[in-house]
């Protein structure tokens with residue numbers, strides 16, 4: 001595991017150098033993926049790395065797991081509360097659509113969730129511009145395959161160090177790096193609405209997704225679901241399509 005950590009550290013250093021950037025930052029949620037990236041960027045850029053805590057409908061001081069991560073990693077951090085910008089943007093959209101008579105309430109939970117992820121992305125890039133840092137993403141192989149991320153939200157980043165790692169491998173790396181137990185053993189959640197759980201929303205467990213990614217036999221219905229998710233979200237893994245010349 002140490003060898004893999006070292007490889008990723010060197011890779012981050014070389015990509016940042018190649019970009020002419022001075023360091024790297026990551027959004028820290030208190031989940032395991034961003035915890036692993038926090039430790040990696042601290043290792044790659046001890047003096048030029050930053051964690052950004054961006055609670056929505058919560059205070060920075062309430063993000064206890066995220067605070068435990070930056071503290072344990074020794075990562076410099078800032079807290080930027082996005083509740084007000086989120087509420088204002090969401091209301092501006094809603095009020096205009098209600099007035100036009102086109103508001104679709106059943107779509108609003110997902111629309112609002114994706115707005116949260118995209119507001120965080122915009123915030124990260126604003127901070128990155130200030131420091132001349134790159135924005136490091138946290139997507140892993142399971143999320144990438146299933147397209148379980150917001151296009152141009154948490155998917156809108158410069159580098160994706162964990163993209164070839166299954167969730168179990170992220171957990172193993174987290175253990176090796178000394179990530180706090182509360183974070184290691186927590187249920188994966190995008191926390192975009194109350195009680196959200198990745199596995200419940202996907203209708204698949206990470207164990208099943210990981211097994212499939214390893215080429216192991218999984219339940220036929222699960223395999224069908226995985227392939228459907230993958231093909232439906234292909235557009236998220238590509239640059240936007242233009243017409244043929």
Ligand SMILES: Nc1ncnc2c1ncn2[C@@H]1O[C@H](COP(=O)(O)OP(=O)(O)OC[C@H]2O[C@@H]([n+]3cccc(C(=O)O)c3)[C@H](O)[C@@H]2O)[C@@H](O)[C@H]1O
Pocket residue numbers: 110113114117143147148149150151153154189190191192198201235236
């Ligand atoms: N074929 C196609 N070609 C080009 N573009 C296409 C398209 N189909 C849809 N689109 C576009 O893509 C949009 C849908 O994609 P998107 O906006 O991403 O939205 P969508 O995939 O519907 O939702 C994002 C999913 O990711 C989950 N998520 C989000 C953020 C973080 C995490 C986490 O794990 O932390 C998870 C979230 O809970 C939700 O299940 C459509 O509104 C449309 O604009």
Ligand SMILES: Nc1ncnc2c1ncn2[C@@H]1O[C@H](COP(=O)(O)OP(=O)(O)OP(=O)(O)O)[C@@H](O)[C@H]1O
Pocket residue numbers: 026027028029030031032033034035052053054055056120138154187188189190191198
């Ligand atoms: N409150 C937050 N503050 C800062 N960044 C956040 C916040 N919520 C989400 N993010 C960013 O969005 C990313 C995607 O969230 P995701 O839930 O997939 O990862 P995670 O929380 O690190 O791990 P897990 O999937 O196990 O919950 C996070 O890794 C983080 O970079």
Ligand SMILES: [Mg+2]
Pocket residue numbers: 029030031032188189190191
């Ligand atoms: Mg999470």
